[in-house]
Amino acid sequence: MSLTAPKHRLHPKAIKAWRIKGLMYSVIYGLFTAAFFITRLFLDIPLSIGIIMGGITLFLAALQIFIIPKIRMIYWGYEIKDNEIDIQHGLIIIKRTLIPMARIQHVDTEHGPIMRKFELATLNIATAGTEHKIPALDFETARTLRKKIASLAALSDDDV
Amino acid sequence: MMMSDYKRQHPFMILMSLITQLKSLFLPFVLVLLFQNQGGGDFYTDALFLAITGGILVLSVLYSIFKWFFYRYSLKEDALIVRSGVFIKKRRYIKPERVQTTSMEAGILLRMRGLVSLKVETAGSKIEAEFTLEALKPEDAKAIQNYLKGDVKETFAEEEEAEPSFIEIGLKDLFLAALTSGNVGIAFLFIFAVVSQFIEFVPDEFVSELQGSLIGQGLLLIFIIGVLVLIASWIISIIRYMLRFSLFKVTMEEDELTITRGLIVKRTFRVKKHRIQAVNIVEGILREPFSFATVECEVAGGGSYEPGHKITLFPLIRKNNLQKTLKSVLPEYSVEFNLSPLPKRAMRRYIVRALILYVPIIPVFFFYPISLLVLITLPIALYFGILRYKNGGYEIKENMLIQRSRMIAKTTVIAKRRAIQDITLTQTILQKHRNLVHFDMTVMSTPSHKTFRLKDLPSSTMEEFNDWLQKNTQNS
Numbered sequence: 001m002s003l004t005a006p007k008h009r010l011h012p013k014a015i016k017a018w019r020i021k022g023l024m025y026s027v028i029y030g031l032f033t034a035a036f037f038i039t040r041l042f043l044d045i046p047l048s049i050g051i052i053m054g055g056i057t058l059f060l061a062a063l064q065i066f067i068i069p070k071i072r073m074i075y076w077g078y079e080i081k082d083n084e085i086d087i088q089h090g091l092i093i094i095k096r097t098l099i100p101m102a103r104i105q106h107v108d109t110e111h112g113p114i115m116r117k118f119e120l121a122t123l124n125i126a127t128a129g130t131e132h133k134i135p136a137l138d139f140e141t142a143r144t145l146r147k148k149i150a151s152l153a154a155l156s157d158d159d160v
Numbered sequence: 161m162m163m164s165d166y167k168r169q170h171p172f173m174i175l176m177s178l179i180t181q182l183k184s185l186f187l188p189f190v191l192v193l194l195f196q197n198q199g200g201g202d203f204y205t206d207a208l209f210l211a212i213t214g215g216i217l218v219l220s221v222l223y224s225i226f227k228w229f230f231y232r233y234s235l236k237e238d239a240l241i242v243r244s245g246v247f248i249k250k251r252r253y254i255k256p257e258r259v260q261t262t263s264m265e266a267g268i269l270l271r272m273r274g275l276v277s278l279k280v281e282t283a284g285s286k287i288e289a290e291f292t293l294e295a296l297k298p299e300d301a302k303a304i305q306n307y308l309k310g311d312v313k314e315t316f317a318e319e320e321e322a323e324p325s326f327i328e329i330g331l332k333d334l335f336l337a338a339l340t341s342g343n344v345g346i347a348f349l350f351i352f353a354v355v356s357q358f359i360e361f362v363p364d365e366f367v368s369e370l371q372g373s374l375i376g377q378g379l380l381l382i383f384i385i386g387v388l389v390l391i392a393s394w395i396i397s398i399i400r401y402m403l404r405f406s407l408f409k410v411t412m413e414e415d416e417l418t419i420t421r422g423l424i425v426k427r428t429f430r431v432k433k434h435r436i437q438a439v440n441i442v443e444g445i446l447r448e449p450f451s452f453a454t455v456e457c458e459v460a461g462g463g464s465y466e467p468g469h470k471i472t473l474f475p476l477i478r479k480n481n482l483q484k485t486l487k488s489v490l491p492e493y494s495v496e497f498n499l500s501p502l503p504k505r506a507m508r509r510y511i512v513r514a515l516i517l518y519v520p521i522i523p524v525f526f527f528y529p530i531s532l533l534v535l536i537t538l539p540i541a542l543y544f545g546i547l548r549y550k551n552g553g554y555e556i557k558e559n560m561l562i563q564r565s566r567m568i569a570k571t572t573v574i575a576k577r578r579a580i581q582d583i584t585l586t587q588t589i590l591q592k593h594r595n596l597v598h599f600d601m602t603v604m605s606t607p608s609h610k611t612f613r614l615k616d617l618p619s620s621t622m623e624e625f626n627d628w629l630q631k632n633t634q635n636s
Contacts, residue, residue: 084630092589096597096622098629099582127581128460129609130602 006079006086014076014136015069017118022064024114029057078134080148085125087132103127104153109142125149166232166243172273173231173295177224179269185216233293235307240280242291252291256308258282260435260460264301264428271426276301280308305430309416326411327485329475334408337454337476338401340446404466405475412489419473429471435460437579437603439473439493441482441572448570451479455486458579460604469606493574497562499553505594506616507549513615514545544568552614554599554621556628561601565614573612579603583629585622595619 033053040050071091079086085099105128111121115135121142123134137145192209226246233242239253259282266276278293278301293301329337403423411418417436419429438458447453455473466472477485486494502510518538524531544566551566561580564572586598596616602609 081630084626086626090586094587094592096585096587097582098584098626100577100580100629102578103581127602128604129581132582 006077006088008078010073010076010078010134010136011120011138011141012073013118013120013138015073017114017120017136018069018072019065020114022061022069025064026057026061029060033057076135080145080152082152085132085149087134097132099125099127099130099132101149101152104149107146107149107153109146123149166234166241167300168232169228169293170273170275170295170297170300171228172270172275174224174228176269176294177227178220181220181224185220189213233304235304240304240308254280254282254291254308259308261429261431262305262308263430264305264426266426268424270295274298276426276428278304280304324411324413325488326409327474327489328410329405329408333476334402334406336450336452337405338398340444340450340452340476341397341401405472408472408475410473410489417473417489419471421472431459431471433490436490437605438573438575439486439490441574443479443570445568447476452476453479453482455482457490458603458605458610460606471606492576493560495557495560495562495574497555497557497572497574499555499562499564502549502552502616503596503618506552506596507546509591509594509596509616510549510552511542511545514541514548517541548615552616554614554617556624561628563599563601563612563614565612571612573601575601575603575612577629577631580629581609583625585619585625587619591616597622599625 033050036045036050036053039045040047068091072089075088075090075094077088081101083101085101085104087095087097087099089095105126107126108124109121110124115121118136119139120136121139123137123142123145125132125134134145223246227244230246230249231242231244233240239255242250242252242254244250244252259280261281263279263281264276265279270276273295274297275295276298278296280291293304296304405421406423407426408421409419411420415433417431417433419431421427436457437460440456440458442454442456443452444454454475455477457471457473459471473489474485483494483496515538518534518541521531521534548566551564551570553564555562559577561575561577562572563575564570581602581604584600584602586600587596591597595618597619599614599617599621600611602611
């Protein structure tokens with residue numbers, strides 16, 4: 001994209017967290033495949049279906065554990081400017097979102113179990129109609145950004 | 161003063177509420193009745209059934225009366241207070257400054273009694289109205305509207321002051337608008353639904369006879385029936401449109417617009433001008449050749465005034481009249497624009513997008529050569545692809561962003577900077593080679609928000625949008 005990429009990156013630990021998430025999803029797909037083979041002990045279903053299922057599972061696992069986290073990290077960027085938040089993310093399709101500070105209605109942080117393990121949090125930014133996320137920030141950064149955005153957004157007191 | 165007294169709605173609300181309840185009971189009732197009949201004439205079940213029906217009826221009536229009795233509102237100094245609830249008491253405070261829009265409505269029943277219903281939407285309300293007063297005397301509704309407008313004193317003042325200016329739609333324009341409204345699809349579905357319902361009641365022998373004759377007469381008959389159904393749908397859509405938009409009138413006051421429309425169900429929609437987020441100029445394919453356009457607006461939290469959450473500002477307007485009319489209604493949006501066209505390199509992508517739908521059906525051609533007939537539509541698709549490219553454009557003009565694109569209808573969106581919630585630019589790997597991006601802008605709308613997309617802009621425009629968006633929003 002021609003506009004200079006946003007300055008800040010996500011925390012490098014995010015890759016590991018995403019990989020673990022990917023692994024967990026892969027385990028779930030794996031369970032479905034396993035369920036198929038168990039069913040096959042009792043019912044007469046063609047083996048080929050099972051092979052295809054296994055193949056898809058392996059493919060998705062490779063994608064989600066090894067490939068996607070890295071690419072995602074490369075493109076993820078954000079920047080909190082005085083009057084705008086600039087977010088870029090994507091894998092094949094790169095999305096660049098510009099949110100005027102004056103439009104922001106509220107910000108909050110959240111973290112799920114895996115992210116908490118890595119001491120990472122997601123920053124949620126909501127305007128009157130849309131919602132945006134900056135995932136995988138370390139706790140300290142997330143807290144600082146939340147405060148910063150809250151005070152910057154409060155300055156421009158615009159009614160809808 | 162009378163001001164702090166709680167008022168009830170017109171007792172007619174009891175009947176309204178009863179009707180709504182009976183409506184929701186109607187289907188279960190019919191179902192029970194059907195099963196009942198199958199069981200045969202057992203006296204006790206019959207009696208039980210009657211008793212339950214009677215009981216429900218009495219309860220409904222009582223509930224409606226109580227509901228009316230406990231639903232009270234009051235116009236206080238700083239807030240409109242609504243108290244309601246038969247078992248669970250509710251008390252709601254609505255601050256006039258938080259109210260986004262109010263709309264008045266009167267169905268046949270209400271109009272026979274000369275009453276109206278009033279809907280009030282606040283910033284938080286999404287799909288359902290914040291609250292609805294189902295039956296009011298028009299003067300009471302007016303009083304509430306005036307109160308919410310902020311003129312507390314005026315609540316009891318005389319109605320007439322300086323007559324505000326307004327715009328109406330003439331009968332000829334209304335007819336033209338209906339003729340070109342292109343709601344054929346919806347009406348067609350409606351007819352289809354009715355016919356398929358009707359078929360169930362037709363005796364079986366008749367159906368089989370009809371089928372025999374259909375095959376006998378060949379495809380011609382089916383074709384004729386199809387055409388007739390389409391024509392009928394069209395006529396119905398025209399009538400529906402005319403009923404919906406007859407007596408259309410936009411009244412302009414200093415900071416408010418009042419839109420009235422409808423012959424059978426009369427609706428009034430009142431909106432503060434600064435709640436309007438964007439204006440769309442829509443030129444449907446049937447209207448464009450005659451230089452006609454429709455103007456709609458996006459309103460933050462507008463409620464359900466028209467189907468599809470649209471709010472029509474002018475049902476039909478001649479394009480050479482557009483700027484003049486916009487100036488008198490919403491002067492901010494009356495901007496002369498001179499859009500920057502899309503870059504040449506985008507055209508190929510527009511054409512590919514228009515034709516790509518044909519690719520998956522290529523294998524079918526080999527198996528069923530008759531399907532090659534589909535290719536008749538290819539030139540049309542190609543034409544639309546090129547048209548989409550040619551019509552696409554954008555311009556930043558002071559505090560306004562103007563964007564034009566086309567799916568079927570050509571749509572020009574004019575949005576104020578302060579209404580834009582966010583701008584998103586999307587780029588695929590293929591676009592990267594050509595330095596193009598998709599441009600999305602989101603504005604608040606009913607029920608939540610609306611995103612307008614313009615495809616394949618040069619990526620260099622990102623800088624421009626970024627700078628523009630960052631400018632101080634204070635005086636926009």
